[in-house]
Amino acid sequence: MNQSLIEQLNLWHEDDKHQYIVDTLLAIPKDEWDYEALIRLGRAYNNLGLYEEALHHFEKIAEQGQQDPLWHYRVGFALFHLKKYEDASQVLRTADMLEPGDPNIEYLLTLSLQKAEKQHRQELRIAAKRKNAMESNRSTGDYVPFANMSLDDFWEDSEYAKKSYLSEPPTDEMIVSIEEELGYKLPSSYIALMKQQNGGIPKNTSFPTEEPTSWAEDHIAITGIMGIGREKSYSLCGEFGSPFMIEEWGYPDIGVVICDCPSAGHDVVMLDYRACGRDGEPEVIHVDQENDYEITFLAENFETFISGLVSEEEYDTSEEDKAEDLYKIAHGKFSPLLEELCSQVTEVDQVEMKIRAVCTKVVEEKGHFSFHADELSYLMYDVQFWLYTKSHPNTNREQYLNMYDKMIAFGGEFGQGGYAPAWITEWLEHRINEGRILQEDGRLRLADQFTLELINRIREI
Template identity: 75%
Template sequence: MDQSLMEHLSQLHEEDEHQEIVDLLLAISEEERDYEAVNRLGRAYNNLGLFEEALRELNKIADGGKEDPLWHFRVGFAYYHLRRYEEALQAFRDADRLEAEDPNTEMFLKWSLRKAEKQQKDEQRMAAKKAAASKSQESESKQVPFSGLSLADFWEDSEYARKSYQSDPPTDEVIASIEEELGYMLPSSYLALMKQQNGGIPKNTCFPTEEATSWAEDHIAISGILGVGREKSYSLCGDLGSRFMIEEWGYPDIGVVICDCPSAGHDVVMLDYRACGRDGEPEVIHVDQEDDYEITFLAENFEAFIMGLVSEEEFDTSAEDKEVDLYKVSHGKFSTLLEELCTRVSEVDQIEQKIRSICTRIVEEKGHFSFHADELSYLMYDVQFWLYTKSYPDTSREQYVADYEKMIAFGTGGEFRQGGYAPGWITDWLDKRMQEGRILQEKGRLLPAESFVAEVIRQLQEV
């Protein structure tokens, strides 16, 4: 491959312009693409999340890659994100054999081993459950669900729960309609609980786990339990219900989302029908979007899950978490993009310190580092938009929404970050500012109104 093209591709890689890399390499005929070109094409596909395409290209140069640790790493990376963990493990072992002590290889080796063992255990558990189900035709136990639990003291009563979760007890007709829409028969224990109260927030919101998730090392937390219905946002067929999470957020289509979690969509609890079929008794699992939708087994059935819920006080690390976030916002390195944007500001002195001060107030008030729909969060949305469009005035809505996460949400290249966000908060803020006339759209470009810029600068100067 031509040296100048290699240098150009390296520059595009540093700028995260992976689609442009693909376009440039695909413009070269397949016969003229050498080993280096195909290897870089595989890497670009990996970085775009097109892992099947990456494997297809990398397998074309398998003979040449036998002694290349980078080739094995890229193959392993694709297998890992396709959840083919045994194959990923072998690829990373080969990469480590050829180039020992590479930190990225060692990290993926460790992750692949853990996930391969977990995947094997899950497959064995489901196979055993399927075998048992095929041999046993006996009827389900007639024992009354939750006989050892006081349901009168189960739910937390709040206006928010009544508004967002709780519906009238479901009739048999409503249940049949919801089951038809979802395509699954709902567990009898779940229906028994919903007939007592149809959706809401339980007093105990934590469930212990033997494995770590993105939420914690030893437990997961839920925000509420979805009811049977359509009218409430957090009901099975509501606008933030099961089908929405599967179709819009990409959760696996293996059952029913039954609980939302405090991460604002980045993890959920589901009823898993893979082992039992659509009419059987589903297991309860945790699905972690932050870790490629990794599945963690929680309980054999819904009743066992509910009986296993415990108070968050048993896992209360809020004080420690707050201290960690306070240190992060005070001392953490800004992301590459945010650092770049701040260097171009002359209107406000010590812009970085102003941002840190606002975020410190947010952590002090909330106990953690996150933006929602409150006043200080909206100020930070405004500040980021002003900084971004000041440097990139030809910004489209799509470009801004895509690049937003590189500033503070995921803090690409730095430690000053939240580690996740709900895109809906950003689009809601953007729609509101456009309705107010503070952000304008002209010929496909987003522009801050002069009054908007003046107000943002004034607020920053007063910090």
């Protein structure tokens, strides 16, 4: 491979144009592929999240790569993201021996070893539970849910809970219907709790963990417990219930999403039926979208999970987190893309300060920096779309969704550190259905009247 092509591929890599690298290298006849071409092709596939394809190409140069720490690192990177942590650890150990002291290799090796150990513990726990499933005391018929726990003061009384969670107590017919739709038998302790109150927000919303998650070092938090039904948004088969989270958000199809969390979709609590089968007593797990849907064991069963909930005050860092987000919004540097887009605006004076002002209101209202489906979030979705399509008028739907995260979601200093793609697609569909965003020959643009309304609204901030 000639030097000018290598330099071009390196530039594309730095600019995150990984599909350009793939397309260019695939256009070269295969008999002209050399080691440099294939290791760069594998790296590009890794960066596109196509890890199996990356491994396929790395395998072609396995013999040549045995003394190359980069080959071992990139193979380990692919295996890590395929959750083959033990295999990743082995390959990364070799990379570390070939190039000791490399921080990227050391970091990924440490992470792989930690996750391999966690994965091994999980496999042992599931195997043990399967072995002992038939010996459970709960099969004797003597089990009475929550016999040693009072539920009189369990639930928070709030209008939001009544609107989004709380349904009438489930009938036996409703329970059977929901179980049939989900494909799983619900735990008797969960059914007992729902007959006491069918969904809602508990007063205690934190659960201690032995391992860190994207939420905290030592606990997870829930927003509410989904009820048995379809009517309320946060019921098992409601608008944002278990099927929605699995089908639309990509959560693993191993059970039932039972609790939503404050991250608005970035993590959930699930009933896990892998060890017990669809009719058995499921474990309770935390699933972390932020960490590639990593699973953390919480409790042996639902009753243990409920009885283990503690007050958020035991872990409350909300004021510190809010202060950090407010400082970031006031002083954080905009991403290169957002900075460039703002520099093209002539319709609004000091548009950067307007954006910071709206985001400050978001944090003041929510306590953290994230966009969901509320009015201020929709305003920021609109603003970002206006900024981008103003400078890139030929943008189609796929292009916009692919670059959205480069403005604020993963904006570096002035950024949220993550986002839920479903919120963006829902906003886009909503605006299209309203006629405020138009599709013309595959291109997207704001309707003229809505553009004027949006500009005036930004000016008034």
